[in-house]
Amino acid sequence: DQQVKQNSPSLSVQEGRISILNCDYTNSMFDYFLWYKKYPAEGPTFLISISSIKDKNEDGRFTVFLNKSAKHLSLHIVPSQPGDSAVYFCAASYQGGSEKLVFGKGTKLTVNP
C-alpha cells in the first residue's frame, strides 16, 4: 500500500521555465510534508517543507503548495536551472516530522540549457 505517490517518474523542462512536481498521499494523518533533492550515491538534501496547517510555503525559487482536501502537494521551481537536475522525493510524516518519513518513488527532473 503506497501512501505517498509520485506518478511522474520523469520530467523535462527548459531552463528558465517553471518545473512542477506533483505528489499525492492517502493517509490523512500525515501533518508534515517535505521535498528532498537527491543525486545518485548521495543522501537526500532537504529543500522545503510545509505543515498541514498551511497551504503554501515559499523559499527563494522553491514553492510548495498543499491541498489537504485533495491530499495533493506540488513543488514549483521558478526559474528552473540546469543545476536543479536531480531526483526529487516527496515525503510525509506524522507529529510535525519527528516520526519516520514515508517517501514517494521520486521524479527525475531534467532541466535543459
Added chain:
Amino acid sequence: GAVVSQHPSWVICKSGTSVKIECRSLDFQATTMFWYRQFPKQSLMLMATSNEGSKATYEQGVEKDKFLINHASLTLSTLTVTSAHPEDSSFYICSAPRDISNQPQHFGDGTRLSIL
C-alpha cells in the same frame, strides 16, 4: 554544513563479512534516528527506528538478527549488517530528526555497500 554524518561512504567486502555503518548527529542530540535502504532507481524504504536507551523498532520484513542496530549515545547510532551476502548490497542512509516540531530531518550522505 552537514548536520548528520555517516561513515563509511563505500564498503566492498566478501560474502560472510559483517559490516558496521555509523550515523552521527553533529550539533544536536538525537534520541531517535532512522535507517533507510534504497535499491537502484527505487524509493527510500524505512528499515528500522533506532531509539537511544531502548531496542530498535524494525519494519515488517526486516530481519533484526541480520541488521543489528545500536543507539550507543544521543549522537551515535550504528547499523551492523551481519554475515552479509550479495543480496544485502544496497545504499543505506540514516536520518536524525531534531526534537523540535516542524523541523526537517537531515540525512547522512549514505553508505554504498557492495558484497562480492
